[in-house]
Amino acid sequence: MALKEVSSNKCFNGFQKVYEHDSSELKCKMKFGIYLPPKAETEKCPVLYWLSGEYFEAVFEKDITKGGCNIKGEEESWDFGTGAGFYVNATEEPWKTNYRMYSYVKDELPNLINANFPADSGRMSVSGHSMGGHGALILALKNPGKYKKGVLIYLLQAYDATHIVKSYEGSPLDILIDQGKDDQFLSGGQLLPDNFIAACTERKVPVVFRMHLGYDHSYYFITTFINDHIRHHAKYLNA
Template sequence: IFLSVGLTCTEQNFITKSGFHQAAAEHGLIVVAPDTSPRGCNIEGEDESWDFGTGAGFYVDATEEPWKTNYRMYSYIKDELPKLIKANFPADSERMSVFGHSMGGHGALILALKNPGKYKSVSAFAPICNPVQCPWGKKAFGGYLGSDLTKWEAYDATHLVKSYPDSHLDILIDQGKDDQFLSAGQLLPDNFIAACTERKIPVVFRLEPGYDHSYFFIATFVNDHIRHHAKYLNA
Protein backbone atom coordinates (compact mmCIF):
# COMPACT_ATOMS: atom_id res chain seq x y z
CA ILE A 1 0.00 0.00 0.00
CA PHE A 2 1.41 3.37 -0.99
CA LEU A 3 0.64 6.08 1.51
CA SER A 4 0.54 9.81 0.85
CA VAL A 5 0.41 12.22 3.78
CA GLY A 6 -0.54 15.82 4.43
CA LEU A 7 0.78 19.36 4.47
CA THR A 8 3.97 19.99 6.50
CA CYS A 9 4.49 16.25 7.05
CA THR A 10 7.46 14.02 6.33
CA GLU A 11 7.40 10.27 5.82
CA GLN A 12 7.73 9.87 9.60
CA ASN A 13 4.33 11.23 10.62
CA PHE A 14 2.29 8.24 9.54
CA ILE A 15 4.99 5.73 10.45
CA THR A 16 5.23 6.95 14.05
CA LYS A 17 1.71 8.22 14.84
CA SER A 18 -0.89 6.09 13.07
CA GLY A 19 -0.44 2.65 14.65
CA PHE A 20 -0.91 0.81 11.35
CA HIS A 21 1.78 -1.82 12.00
CA GLN A 22 -0.21 -4.62 13.62
CA ALA A 23 -3.00 -4.68 11.06
CA ALA A 24 -0.54 -4.48 8.16
CA ALA A 25 1.50 -7.35 9.62
CA GLU A 26 -1.59 -9.49 10.17
CA HIS A 27 -2.57 -9.10 6.52
CA GLY A 28 0.96 -9.47 5.13
CA LEU A 29 1.05 -5.99 3.63
CA ILE A 30 3.98 -3.68 2.96
CA VAL A 31 3.20 -0.02 3.65
CA VAL A 32 5.33 2.45 1.70
CA ALA A 33 5.42 5.99 3.12
CA PRO A 34 7.20 8.56 0.93
CA ASP A 35 7.89 12.18 1.83
CA THR A 36 5.51 15.00 0.85
CA SER A 37 7.93 16.95 -1.34
CA PRO A 38 11.52 16.93 -2.55
CA ARG A 39 14.06 18.12 0.02
CA GLY A 40 17.21 20.17 -0.32
CA CYS A 41 16.39 21.74 -3.68
CA ASN A 42 17.33 25.20 -2.39
CA ILE A 43 14.72 26.88 -4.57
CA GLU A 44 14.05 30.51 -3.67
CA GLY A 45 10.73 30.83 -1.84
CA GLU A 46 10.54 27.11 -1.10
CA ASP A 47 10.33 27.56 2.67
CA GLU A 48 8.34 30.79 2.91
CA SER A 49 4.95 29.23 3.70
CA TRP A 50 3.77 25.96 5.23
CA ASP A 51 1.21 25.18 2.51
CA PHE A 52 3.45 25.58 -0.56
CA GLY A 53 6.94 24.33 -1.40
CA THR A 54 8.75 22.14 1.13
CA GLY A 55 6.33 19.68 2.73
CA ALA A 56 3.58 20.64 0.29
CA GLY A 57 4.25 18.98 -3.07
CA PHE A 58 0.53 18.32 -3.62
CA TYR A 59 1.27 15.14 -5.61
CA VAL A 60 1.45 16.93 -8.96
CA ASP A 61 4.12 17.16 -11.64
CA ALA A 62 4.85 20.88 -11.71
CA THR A 63 4.95 22.59 -15.11
CA GLU A 64 6.13 26.02 -13.96
CA GLU A 65 9.57 27.41 -13.16
CA PRO A 66 11.31 27.08 -10.76
CA TRP A 67 9.39 24.00 -9.58
CA LYS A 68 9.10 21.77 -12.63
CA THR A 69 12.53 20.11 -12.39
CA ASN A 70 12.18 18.80 -8.83
CA TYR A 71 8.52 18.95 -7.83
CA ARG A 72 7.29 15.81 -9.58
CA MET A 73 5.74 13.87 -6.72
CA TYR A 74 2.97 12.43 -8.89
CA SER A 75 5.41 10.64 -11.21
CA TYR A 76 7.65 9.76 -8.29
CA ILE A 77 4.93 7.83 -6.48
CA LYS A 78 3.37 6.40 -9.65
CA ASP A 79 6.53 5.26 -11.46
CA GLU A 80 9.88 5.67 -9.71
CA LEU A 81 9.02 4.57 -6.17
CA PRO A 82 7.31 1.25 -7.09
CA LYS A 83 10.38 0.26 -9.12
CA LEU A 84 12.62 1.09 -6.16
CA ILE A 85 10.46 -0.99 -3.82
CA LYS A 86 10.35 -3.94 -6.22
CA ALA A 87 14.14 -3.87 -6.58
CA ASN A 88 14.78 -3.91 -2.83
CA PHE A 89 11.87 -5.72 -1.14
CA PRO A 90 9.84 -8.92 -1.73
CA ALA A 91 6.85 -6.92 -3.00
CA ASP A 92 4.32 -7.93 -5.65
CA SER A 93 4.16 -4.91 -7.96
CA GLU A 94 1.01 -6.27 -9.60
CA ARG A 95 -0.90 -5.81 -6.36
CA MET A 96 -0.81 -2.21 -5.18
CA SER A 97 -3.25 0.04 -3.36
CA VAL A 98 -3.05 3.65 -2.29
CA PHE A 99 -4.32 5.69 0.64
CA GLY A 100 -3.63 9.03 2.26
CA HIS A 101 -4.57 11.86 4.61
CA SER A 102 -5.60 15.45 3.78
CA MET A 103 -3.32 16.66 0.95
CA GLY A 104 -2.24 13.01 0.78
CA GLY A 105 -5.86 11.89 0.56
CA HIS A 106 -6.06 14.08 -2.53
CA GLY A 107 -2.88 12.37 -3.75
CA ALA A 108 -4.32 8.89 -3.21
CA LEU A 109 -7.58 9.69 -4.97
CA ILE A 110 -5.93 11.22 -8.03
CA LEU A 111 -3.38 8.39 -8.33
CA ALA A 112 -6.23 5.88 -8.44
CA LEU A 113 -8.49 7.92 -10.70
CA LYS A 114 -5.77 8.86 -13.22
CA ASN A 115 -4.58 5.24 -13.53
CA PRO A 116 -7.58 2.90 -13.87
CA GLY A 117 -6.66 -0.67 -12.93
CA LYS A 118 -3.21 0.20 -11.54
CA TYR A 119 -4.35 0.17 -7.91
CA LYS A 120 -6.61 -2.51 -6.43
CA SER A 121 -8.26 -0.11 -3.98
CA VAL A 122 -8.11 3.43 -2.62
CA SER A 123 -9.01 5.07 0.68
CA ALA A 124 -8.51 8.43 2.34
CA PHE A 125 -8.73 10.25 5.64
CA ALA A 126 -10.15 13.79 5.33
CA PRO A 127 -8.96 14.26 1.74
CA ILE A 128 -8.80 17.54 -0.15
CA CYS A 129 -11.46 16.41 -2.63
CA ASN A 130 -11.86 19.39 -4.94
CA PRO A 131 -8.62 21.42 -4.86
CA VAL A 132 -9.54 23.70 -7.77
CA GLN A 133 -12.27 25.12 -5.51
CA CYS A 134 -10.40 25.51 -2.20
CA PRO A 135 -7.77 28.02 -0.98
CA TRP A 136 -5.03 25.42 -0.45
CA GLY A 137 -5.52 23.97 -3.91
CA LYS A 138 -5.73 27.31 -5.68
CA LYS A 139 -2.47 28.45 -4.09
CA ALA A 140 -0.59 25.22 -4.83
CA PHE A 141 -1.94 24.64 -8.33
CA GLY A 142 -1.38 28.27 -9.30
CA GLY A 143 2.24 28.01 -8.23
CA TYR A 144 3.04 24.57 -9.62
CA LEU A 145 0.79 24.45 -12.69
CA GLY A 146 0.29 28.07 -13.74
CA SER A 147 -2.99 29.70 -14.73
CA ASP A 148 -4.36 27.05 -17.13
CA LEU A 149 -7.36 25.58 -15.31
CA THR A 150 -7.40 22.44 -17.48
CA LYS A 151 -4.02 21.56 -15.92
CA TRP A 152 -5.58 22.02 -12.49
CA GLU A 153 -8.55 19.79 -13.28
CA ALA A 154 -6.19 16.98 -14.33
CA TYR A 155 -5.19 16.73 -10.64
CA ASP A 156 -8.63 17.24 -9.09
CA ALA A 157 -10.45 14.12 -7.86
CA THR A 158 -13.91 15.64 -8.29
CA HIS A 159 -13.19 16.41 -11.95
CA LEU A 160 -11.33 13.15 -12.63
CA VAL A 161 -14.12 10.93 -11.35
CA LYS A 162 -16.50 12.43 -13.91
CA SER A 163 -14.52 10.80 -16.73
CA TYR A 164 -13.44 7.65 -14.88
CA PRO A 165 -14.13 4.50 -16.96
CA ASP A 166 -16.32 1.68 -15.77
CA SER A 167 -13.48 -0.43 -14.35
CA HIS A 168 -14.13 -1.25 -10.71
CA LEU A 169 -12.87 1.00 -7.93
CA ASP A 170 -14.08 0.76 -4.34
CA ILE A 171 -13.44 3.99 -2.43
CA LEU A 172 -13.46 4.38 1.38
CA ILE A 173 -13.32 7.87 2.93
CA ASP A 174 -13.33 8.73 6.64
CA GLN A 175 -13.95 12.34 7.60
CA GLY A 176 -14.02 13.85 11.09
CA LYS A 177 -17.21 15.85 11.58
CA ASP A 178 -15.41 18.36 13.83
CA ASP A 179 -12.51 18.86 11.39
CA GLN A 180 -11.63 22.56 11.32
CA PHE A 181 -10.58 22.32 7.68
CA LEU A 182 -13.91 20.76 6.71
CA SER A 183 -15.79 23.73 8.12
CA ALA A 184 -13.26 26.11 6.52
CA GLY A 185 -14.11 24.78 3.04
CA GLN A 186 -10.70 23.24 2.32
CA LEU A 187 -11.81 19.61 1.91
CA LEU A 188 -15.18 19.74 0.07
CA PRO A 189 -16.10 16.03 0.26
CA ASP A 190 -19.72 16.70 -0.72
CA ASN A 191 -18.59 17.76 -4.20
CA PHE A 192 -16.68 14.51 -4.68
CA ILE A 193 -19.50 12.34 -3.32
CA ALA A 194 -21.96 14.01 -5.70
CA ALA A 195 -19.64 13.37 -8.66
CA CYS A 196 -19.19 9.71 -7.64
CA THR A 197 -22.94 9.25 -7.24
CA GLU A 198 -23.55 10.71 -10.68
CA ARG A 199 -21.03 8.29 -12.23
CA LYS A 200 -22.25 5.36 -10.09
CA ILE A 201 -18.73 4.92 -8.63
CA PRO A 202 -19.08 3.10 -5.27
CA VAL A 203 -17.84 5.19 -2.36
CA VAL A 204 -18.26 4.59 1.37
CA PHE A 205 -18.16 7.97 3.12
CA ARG A 206 -18.14 7.91 6.92
CA LEU A 207 -18.61 11.19 8.77
CA GLU A 208 -17.22 10.56 12.24
CA PRO A 209 -18.74 12.76 15.01
CA GLY A 210 -16.29 14.23 17.52
CA TYR A 211 -13.17 13.72 15.40
CA ASP A 212 -10.90 16.42 13.99
CA HIS A 213 -8.12 16.41 11.37
CA SER A 214 -5.43 14.92 13.62
CA TYR A 215 -3.52 11.66 13.80
CA PHE A 216 -5.70 10.59 16.75
CA PHE A 217 -8.51 10.41 14.18
CA ILE A 218 -6.33 8.39 11.80
CA ALA A 219 -5.16 6.03 14.54
CA THR A 220 -8.77 5.32 15.52
CA PHE A 221 -9.81 4.12 12.06
CA VAL A 222 -6.58 3.04 10.36
CA ASN A 223 -7.27 -0.66 10.91
CA ASP A 224 -10.50 -0.34 8.92
CA HIS A 225 -8.51 1.09 6.03
CA ILE A 226 -5.87 -1.64 6.19
CA ARG A 227 -8.66 -4.24 6.11
CA HIS A 228 -10.32 -2.45 3.19
CA HIS A 229 -7.12 -2.75 1.16
CA ALA A 230 -6.32 -6.29 2.32
CA LYS A 231 -9.70 -7.45 0.99
CA TYR A 232 -8.61 -6.48 -2.53
CA LEU A 233 -4.86 -7.06 -2.31
CA ASN A 234 -5.27 -10.58 -0.91
CA ALA A 235 -8.22 -11.57 -3.10
Protein backbone atom coordinates in the same frame (compact mmCIF):
# COMPACT_ATOMS: atom_id res chain seq x y z
CA MET B 1 19.59 3.21 -8.07
CA ALA B 2 21.58 3.03 -4.83
CA LEU B 3 19.73 2.95 -1.53
CA LYS B 4 21.29 3.95 1.80
CA GLU B 5 19.78 2.45 4.95
CA VAL B 6 19.23 5.21 7.50
CA SER B 7 17.64 3.19 10.31
CA SER B 8 16.23 -0.23 11.14
CA ASN B 9 13.99 -1.13 14.08
CA LYS B 10 12.40 -4.43 15.04
CA CYS B 11 8.62 -3.94 14.92
CA PHE B 12 5.74 -6.47 15.20
CA ASN B 13 8.26 -9.26 14.49
CA GLY B 14 9.29 -7.55 11.26
CA PHE B 15 11.42 -4.47 10.59
CA GLN B 16 10.56 -0.82 10.12
CA LYS B 17 13.33 0.66 7.99
CA VAL B 18 14.14 4.07 6.55
CA TYR B 19 16.12 4.50 3.33
CA GLU B 20 17.56 7.46 1.47
CA HIS B 21 18.22 7.81 -2.24
CA ASP B 22 18.92 10.38 -4.92
CA SER B 23 15.72 10.95 -6.86
CA SER B 24 16.15 11.31 -10.61
CA GLU B 25 12.60 12.66 -10.85
CA LEU B 26 12.85 15.30 -8.12
CA LYS B 27 16.56 16.10 -8.44
CA CYS B 28 17.11 15.87 -4.68
CA LYS B 29 17.54 13.32 -1.89
CA MET B 30 14.42 11.49 -0.75
CA LYS B 31 13.75 9.33 2.28
CA PHE B 32 11.08 6.69 2.58
CA GLY B 33 10.09 4.32 5.35
CA ILE B 34 9.18 0.72 4.67
CA TYR B 35 7.77 -1.97 6.92
CA LEU B 36 8.96 -5.49 6.07
CA PRO B 37 6.71 -8.10 7.73
CA PRO B 38 8.14 -11.47 8.78
CA LYS B 39 6.86 -13.21 5.64
CA ALA B 40 8.98 -10.86 3.51
CA GLU B 41 11.92 -13.11 4.38
CA THR B 42 10.43 -15.97 2.35
CA GLU B 43 7.89 -14.55 -0.12
CA LYS B 44 6.75 -11.47 -2.00
CA CYS B 45 4.29 -9.19 -0.20
CA PRO B 46 1.50 -6.86 -1.34
CA VAL B 47 2.30 -3.16 -1.12
CA LEU B 48 0.15 -0.47 0.48
CA TYR B 49 1.43 3.03 -0.26
CA TRP B 50 0.53 5.64 2.34
CA LEU B 51 0.61 9.28 1.25
CA SER B 52 0.76 11.80 4.05
CA GLY B 53 -0.65 15.30 3.95
CA GLU B 54 2.47 16.79 5.52
CA TYR B 55 5.86 15.92 4.21
CA PHE B 56 5.81 13.39 1.48
CA GLU B 57 5.23 9.87 2.85
CA ALA B 58 4.53 6.29 1.61
CA VAL B 59 3.92 2.82 3.15
CA PHE B 60 4.86 -0.79 2.34
CA GLU B 61 2.40 -2.52 4.73
CA LYS B 62 5.10 1.92 4.99
CA ASP B 63 6.31 5.72 5.35
CA ILE B 64 8.23 8.64 2.69
CA THR B 65 9.68 11.93 3.90
CA LYS B 66 10.43 14.50 1.28
CA GLY B 67 13.81 16.16 1.51
CA GLY B 68 14.25 19.81 0.57
CA CYS B 69 14.90 20.45 -3.12
CA ASN B 70 16.40 23.88 -2.44
CA ILE B 71 13.68 25.63 -4.42
CA LYS B 72 13.10 29.30 -3.77
CA GLY B 73 10.13 29.74 -1.44
CA GLU B 74 9.77 26.07 -0.48
CA GLU B 75 9.88 26.85 3.26
CA GLU B 76 7.81 30.05 3.28
CA SER B 77 4.43 28.43 3.95
CA TRP B 78 3.34 25.36 5.94
CA ASP B 79 0.81 24.38 3.25
CA PHE B 80 3.05 24.70 0.19
CA GLY B 81 6.55 23.59 -0.80
CA THR B 82 8.48 21.21 1.45
CA GLY B 83 5.81 21.05 4.15
CA ALA B 84 2.99 20.07 1.83
CA GLY B 85 2.03 16.86 0.09
CA PHE B 86 0.58 18.05 -3.21
CA TYR B 87 0.87 15.01 -5.46
CA VAL B 88 1.10 16.88 -8.76
CA ASN B 89 3.57 17.58 -11.53
CA ALA B 90 3.90 21.36 -11.39
CA THR B 91 4.07 23.10 -14.74
CA GLU B 92 5.26 26.56 -13.75
CA GLU B 93 8.76 27.73 -12.93
CA PRO B 94 10.50 27.21 -10.59
CA TRP B 95 8.65 23.99 -9.86
CA LYS B 96 8.45 22.30 -13.26
CA THR B 97 11.89 20.67 -13.11
CA ASN B 98 11.99 19.97 -9.39
CA TYR B 99 8.42 19.46 -8.20
CA ARG B 100 7.18 16.26 -9.83
CA MET B 101 5.64 14.43 -6.89
CA TYR B 102 2.99 12.72 -8.99
CA SER B 103 5.57 11.09 -11.27
CA TYR B 104 7.75 10.21 -8.28
CA VAL B 105 5.05 8.28 -6.43
CA LYS B 106 3.48 6.82 -9.61
CA ASP B 107 6.68 5.57 -11.26
CA GLU B 108 10.02 6.15 -9.57
CA LEU B 109 9.13 4.99 -6.07
CA PRO B 110 7.29 1.79 -7.12
CA ASN B 111 10.12 0.91 -9.48
CA LEU B 112 12.56 1.40 -6.61
CA ILE B 113 10.49 -0.71 -4.23
CA ASN B 114 9.97 -3.51 -6.77
CA ALA B 115 13.67 -3.66 -7.62
CA ASN B 116 15.00 -3.71 -4.05
CA PHE B 117 12.40 -5.45 -1.89
CA PRO B 118 10.22 -8.59 -2.02
CA ALA B 119 7.23 -6.64 -3.38
CA ASP B 120 4.44 -8.23 -5.40
CA SER B 121 4.00 -5.62 -8.15
CA GLY B 122 0.64 -7.14 -9.08
CA ARG B 123 -0.82 -6.41 -5.66
CA MET B 124 -0.45 -2.70 -5.00
CA SER B 125 -2.83 -0.26 -3.33
CA VAL B 126 -2.75 3.41 -2.30
CA SER B 127 -4.17 5.39 0.61
CA GLY B 128 -3.46 8.62 2.46
CA HIS B 129 -4.42 11.47 4.76
CA SER B 130 -5.44 15.03 3.90
CA MET B 131 -3.64 16.12 0.70
CA GLY B 132 -2.24 12.59 0.61
CA GLY B 133 -5.79 11.23 0.56
CA HIS B 134 -6.50 13.42 -2.44
CA GLY B 135 -3.21 12.23 -3.96
CA ALA B 136 -4.35 8.63 -3.52
CA LEU B 137 -7.61 9.42 -5.29
CA ILE B 138 -5.97 11.07 -8.29
CA LEU B 139 -3.42 8.25 -8.61
CA ALA B 140 -6.20 5.67 -8.70
CA LEU B 141 -8.43 7.70 -11.01
CA LYS B 142 -5.69 8.68 -13.47
CA ASN B 143 -4.22 5.16 -13.62
CA PRO B 144 -7.08 2.64 -13.96
CA GLY B 145 -6.02 -0.90 -13.11
CA LYS B 146 -2.65 0.11 -11.60
CA TYR B 147 -3.88 -0.14 -8.03
CA LYS B 148 -6.13 -2.69 -6.38
CA LYS B 149 -9.51 -1.31 -5.32
CA GLY B 150 -9.76 0.95 -2.30
CA VAL B 151 -8.47 4.40 -1.45
CA LEU B 152 -8.80 6.79 1.54
CA ILE B 153 -9.03 10.23 2.21
CA TYR B 154 -7.72 22.41 -5.34
CA LEU B 155 -5.16 22.64 -7.71
CA LEU B 156 -5.41 22.25 -11.51
CA GLN B 157 -8.31 20.30 -13.02
CA ALA B 158 -5.84 17.68 -14.25
CA TYR B 159 -5.07 16.93 -10.59
CA ASP B 160 -8.55 17.48 -9.12
CA ALA B 161 -10.21 14.20 -8.12
CA THR B 162 -13.69 15.74 -8.34
CA HIS B 163 -13.02 16.75 -11.93
CA ILE B 164 -11.27 13.50 -12.91
CA VAL B 165 -13.98 11.18 -11.55
CA LYS B 166 -16.61 12.84 -13.77
CA SER B 167 -15.05 11.16 -16.79
CA TYR B 168 -13.70 8.01 -15.12
CA GLU B 169 -14.21 4.88 -17.21
CA GLY B 170 -11.60 2.56 -15.73
CA SER B 171 -11.79 -0.61 -13.67
CA PRO B 172 -14.19 -0.66 -10.68
CA LEU B 173 -13.11 1.19 -7.55
CA ASP B 174 -14.15 0.77 -3.92
CA ILE B 175 -13.44 4.11 -2.21
CA LEU B 176 -13.54 4.57 1.57
CA ILE B 177 -13.30 8.09 3.01
CA ASP B 178 -13.38 9.03 6.70
CA GLN B 179 -13.84 12.68 7.65
CA GLY B 180 -13.71 14.40 11.05
CA LYS B 181 -16.78 16.60 11.55
CA ASP B 182 -14.74 19.06 13.63
CA ASP B 183 -11.93 19.27 11.06
CA GLN B 184 -10.87 22.92 10.82
CA PHE B 185 -10.27 22.57 7.09
CA LEU B 186 -13.79 21.23 6.60
CA SER B 187 -15.41 24.12 8.48
CA GLY B 188 -13.09 26.51 6.63
CA GLY B 189 -14.46 25.36 3.29
CA GLN B 190 -11.17 23.94 2.01
CA LEU B 191 -12.06 20.24 1.71
CA LEU B 192 -15.47 20.18 -0.04
CA PRO B 193 -16.02 16.38 0.19
CA ASP B 194 -19.68 16.79 -0.83
CA ASN B 195 -18.56 17.85 -4.31
CA PHE B 196 -16.54 14.66 -4.73
CA ILE B 197 -19.34 12.46 -3.37
CA ALA B 198 -21.83 14.07 -5.76
CA ALA B 199 -19.47 13.51 -8.71
CA CYS B 200 -18.99 9.85 -7.74
CA THR B 201 -22.75 9.36 -7.40
CA GLU B 202 -23.35 10.90 -10.81
CA ARG B 203 -20.73 8.63 -12.37
CA LYS B 204 -21.86 5.59 -10.31
CA VAL B 205 -18.41 5.18 -8.75
CA PRO B 206 -18.88 3.41 -5.37
CA VAL B 207 -17.75 5.45 -2.38
CA VAL B 208 -18.36 5.04 1.35
CA PHE B 209 -18.16 8.38 3.14
CA ARG B 210 -18.16 8.35 6.96
CA MET B 211 -18.42 11.54 9.02
CA HIS B 212 -17.16 11.35 12.62
CA LEU B 213 -18.44 13.75 15.27
CA GLY B 214 -15.76 15.40 17.43
CA TYR B 215 -12.76 14.38 15.32
CA ASP B 216 -10.41 16.89 13.69
CA HIS B 217 -7.67 16.76 11.03
CA SER B 218 -4.93 15.36 13.28
CA TYR B 219 -3.02 12.11 13.54
CA TYR B 220 -5.20 11.20 16.54
CA PHE B 221 -8.01 10.93 13.99
CA ILE B 222 -5.85 8.76 11.72
CA THR B 223 -4.85 6.50 14.61
CA THR B 224 -8.50 5.89 15.48
CA PHE B 225 -9.59 4.73 12.02
CA ILE B 226 -6.44 3.52 10.24
CA ASN B 227 -7.12 -0.16 11.01
CA ASP B 228 -10.42 0.06 9.11
CA HIS B 229 -8.54 1.29 6.06
CA ILE B 230 -5.82 -1.35 6.26
CA ARG B 231 -8.54 -4.03 6.42
CA HIS B 232 -10.32 -2.34 3.50
CA HIS B 233 -7.20 -2.62 1.33
CA ALA B 234 -6.39 -6.12 2.57
CA LYS B 235 -9.68 -7.42 1.13
CA TYR B 236 -8.30 -6.80 -2.33
CA LEU B 237 -4.54 -7.19 -1.79
CA ASN B 238 -5.02 -10.65 -0.30
CA ALA B 239 -7.75 -11.77 -2.69
